Amino acid sequence: MNRPKRHNWLGALLLRATGSAIGLSRQHSLAVVNYHRVLARPDPLLDTEPDVAAFHWQMALLADCFNVMPLHDALRALDEGRLPPRTVCITFDDGYRSVHDLALPILRKFKLPATVFVTSGFIGSNAGNMWNDRIIHAVQSLPAGTLDLTDVGLGSYSLGSLEERKQTAQRLTEAGKYLPPLERDSLVKCLDRMSGMHHDALMLTPEMLVALERNGVEIGAHTISHPILTSLDDESARAEIVTGKRQLEALIGKPVRLFAYPNGKVGQDYDARHVEMVRQAGFFAAFTTAVGAITGDQDRFQLPRSRPWDRTPFRFGLRLLSWMALGNRQPR
Numbered sequence: 001m002n003r004p005k006r007h008n009w010l011g012a013l014l015l016r017a018t019g020s021a022i023g024l025s026r027q028h029s030l031a032v033v034n035y036h037r038v039l040a041r042p043d044p045l046l047d048t049e050p051d052v053a054a055f056h057w058q059m060a061l062l063a064d065c066f067n068v069m070p071l072h073d074a075l076r077a078l079d080e081g082r083l084p085p086r087t088v089c090i091t092f093d094d095g096y097r098s099v100h101d102l103a104l105p106i107l108r109k110f111k112l113p114a115t116v117f118v119t120s121g122f123i124g125s126n127a128g129n130m131w132n133d134r135i136i137h138a139v140q141s142l143p144a145g146t147l148d149l150t151d152v153g154l155g156s157y158s159l160g161s162l163e164e165r166k167q168t169a170q171r172l173t174e175a176g177k178y179l180p181p182l183e184r185d186s187l188v189k190c191l192d193r194m195s196g197m198h199h200d201a202l203m204l205t206p207e208m209l210v211a212l213e214r215n216g217v218e219i220g221a222h223t224i225s226h227p228i229l230t231s232l233d234d235e236s237a238r239a240e241i242v243t244g245k246r247q248l249e250a251l252i253g254k255p256v257r258l259f260a261y262p263n264g265k266v267g268q269d270y271d272a273r274h275v276e277m278v279r280q281a282g283f284f285a286a287f288t289t290a291v292g293a294i295t296g297d298q299d300r301f302q303l304p305r306s307r308p309w310d311r312t313p314f315r316f317g318l319r320l321l322s323w324m325a326l327g328n329r330q331p332r
């Protein structure tokens, strides 16, 4: 077993001092870290998501070297010029059950607030898993050989080595993102038929959602069904944004103030029409998946949000600080 990674006192001191020096030299900026799920154990097909051990050291580092604030409070503090140096917010997208089962105990241990952006249509016992997770399930469980998807117009794929499965999962997920909903549905149904229908339920139940909210996790909106908004007509896009918000508000009995664009790439996944719809729906702020930190001069409805991809605590912390130092002047 790997020794758990820990940041040492010298690393922590350096990160705090560097963060404070950045704070002295410019107006403070805010880094928002985004996760999807936390894995019970490492999974080679999901290697961009942390397992419990990695999530634990990342939270230990944030608790020790940064100021972690609730997202809404941090945005207000930024507006009012009173954001502390080295401020970070923690977010999760989509509404995975592992946020409740695996992340929440660690967040509570370190007394860290967080926000989860929930795709409202997947909350509930019969809602099933998201299409991308159904692709991963099929690629994980199908026997070695060739995966023939010519019937649904997607050619054939290799399921030999682990590396081939990883590439197949990535290619099918990328292809699936931009398929029209009906074609994507036939792809996923076809994979379900081949791989067996049994899936572990991955998404939050309504009870878990309420429990998260009662434990200091803010609930944000992320549409009903996680569409690429630019692929929808305006009426459907507006319904995804507005009804997604209302469904979550009905569950938690509170206003939902924050929104994250599904997939989150400007121009590709959402455009100016959707920014305006989100503004009109009464949200306080909205988030993309652009790399960088939030500064006071950005569009409140297109705020960047990203996660350092580094595998050691010091580098992870340093990358957050570099985003804070650069603000929205990110190298492309």
Ligand SMILES: [Zn+2]
Binding pocket: 093, 094, 222, 226, 262, 263
């Ligand atoms: Zn998402």
